[in-house]
Amino acid sequence: MKRSTSYLFLLLAASVFAACRTEKTKPTVAYISGQYVGAEDSVLIDVRDYGKELSYNTPISLDTVFSDTLGNFAVTIPLSEGKEIVLNSGFDFNKIFVEPGDSIYFETDNKHETPIEVVSGRGSDKFKVFLKLRSLINYGDFTDFDSAQVVSEYDRRFGESQALIDSVKPHFSEAFNRYLKAQMIREKHYFEASFFGYLKNYRNIDIQRDSAAAVQMELDVFDNASIGDGNSDYAMDLMYLARSKAWKADTANTVNRITHYKHVIDSLDISKRFAQQLLAQGYLSYLNEGNVAELEPFLTNYYERYPDSDYNETLKDEYRDWYAISNGQPAPDVEAMDPDGTVFHLSDLKGKVVYIDIWATWCGPCLGEMPHAKKIKDHYKENNDIVFLYISVDENKEKWLKYLEEHPDFKGMQVNDSGNFNSNITKAFKVRGIPRYIIIDIEGKIFSTDAQRPSSGEKLISELDRALEGPAA
Structure with missing residues (x-):
């Protein structure tokens, strides 16, 4: 009996020891490896904490690694919980949800339209589900359908996506299931509230929108x-x-709008960290529209309220940069080339009100504004105090020149x-998306870094008339 008792004691001790070892060895990292197929040299990869970033242009870097000359890479990511990360390089952009203990391998090329097919390793099933959902709800596909097919095809694909999520739910963690649920709510809202407008404005596909559905989806986004x-x-x-x-x-007063934005975020039932992120995101977006003076008291309040926020330095840096190009500041004397190869400086136009249109031949929305721009220019055709300056940012100058040759009615100063x-x-001018419109006053100072688009019609005319009346305050 004594021997049996001792044996049981040893078994119990071994079990406790094993449990302790299991607790101690709980995964605290994830491994991501793969190959950029077709790479001809080493690829620089920035691993980013994408789910917590304020914008694409304010990255939070977790690590930076290089592949070998054949594109093979590996990175170890310390983490205590699941999170959305991005592997960003000049070769490709890949978003992945990773959790401690994952060891995911994938292969990709530098063609955005090519689906990723080689995926393996522990945790790779999450990536496969995400890739499948992305292929099902690929908005580029819907531009190929006529107006009668778009809604029914979307409903079919959304239903298939939801069925997929329901079927795999038992196999994944609560964190990943929550992430997928959020993704589907967002996709549904985007379709109901925004995609119809995109189809109408840039694809000439006019679909009667279900306004009740759009309102309900807005409520769902806030409620969740x-x-x-x-x-x-x-x-x-x-x-x-x-x-x-x-x-x-409040459509008229910017300060009141920012105040209301803060109130909306403060009223949400969310974590303190997420509230900090959303407030900072909103403030940054208002800064991106040139609302520098209006934002100052809100930023001061943010720093006092969240002295340890991870976003304070980013907001301070962005404020400083935007102040330098705020209304009333001297416009940077940018340099460009005219079609003949002559160097152009923005300062050459001092003494004129300058309406700058930043565009590119590859930018669909930019080209969509051109017919509206012609109407605006016609309105001011007898006014010699205003110049319409078109600055193409095309990397391929030949495409730009060819576009000008094929569109001789495209009037204005071209560089x-x-x-x-x-x-x-x-x-x-911290431009992160085009088309972008800027107004410079007769003294060469900034009147607006986020001017109205030509398609706004009378709103733009009113803004240009104010600029013609005198310099920015």
Whole structure:
């Protein structure tokens, strides 16, 4: 009996020891490896904490690694919980939800339209589900359907996507299931609230929108706000919805709109960390529109309220940069080339009101504004105090020149500042999306860094008339 008791004691001790070892060896990292197929040299890869970033242009880097010359890479990511990350390189852009203990391998090329097919390893099933959902709800596909097919095809694909999520739910963690739920709510809202407008404005596909469905989806986004923490798409959607509410509350006064935006975010049932992110995202988006003076007291309040926020330094840096190009500041003297190869400087136009249109031949929305721009130019055709300056950021100058040759009715001053979003004009004015419109007054000072689009019609004319009346205050 004594021997048996001792044996049982040893078994119990071994079990306790094993349990302790299991607790101690709980995974605290994830491994991501793979190959950039077709790479001819080493690829620089920035691993980003994407779900917590304020915008694409304010990255939170977890690590930076290089592949070998054949594109093979491996990275170890310390983490205590699941999170959305991005592997960003000049070769490809891949969003992945990773959890401690994952060891995911995948292969990709540098063609955005090519689906990723080689995926393996522990945790790779999450990536496969995400890739499948992305292929089902690929908005580029819907532009190939006529107006009668778009809604029914979307409903079919959305239903298939939801069925997939329901079928795999038992196999995944609560964190990943929550992430997928947030993604589907966001996708549904985008379709109901925004995609129809895109089809109408840029694809000439006019579909009668179900306004009741759009309103319901807005409510769903707000009601489920807490599950959007860590999901970049959901956070951005939530921020713009809160801004839309603020706009409807006061279309005239920017300070009142920012106040209302803050109230909307403060009223959400979300974590303190997520509230900090959404407030910072909103404030940054208002800064991006040139609302520098209006934002100052809100930023001061933010720093006092959240002295340890991870976003304080980013907001301070962005404020400083935007102040330098705020209304009334001297416009940066950007340089470009005219069609003959002659160097152009923005300062050459001092003494004129300058309406700058930053565009590119590859930018569909830019080209969609051109017919409206002709009407604006016709309105001012007898006014010699205003210049319409078109700055193409096309990297391929030949495409730009060919476009000008094929569109002789495209009037205005034409220059090229090659480099896309690394061009002089985009860096000087912090341009992160085109088309972008800027007004410079007769003294060469900034009147507006986010002017009205030509398609706004009378709104733009009113803004240009104010600029013609005198310099920015």
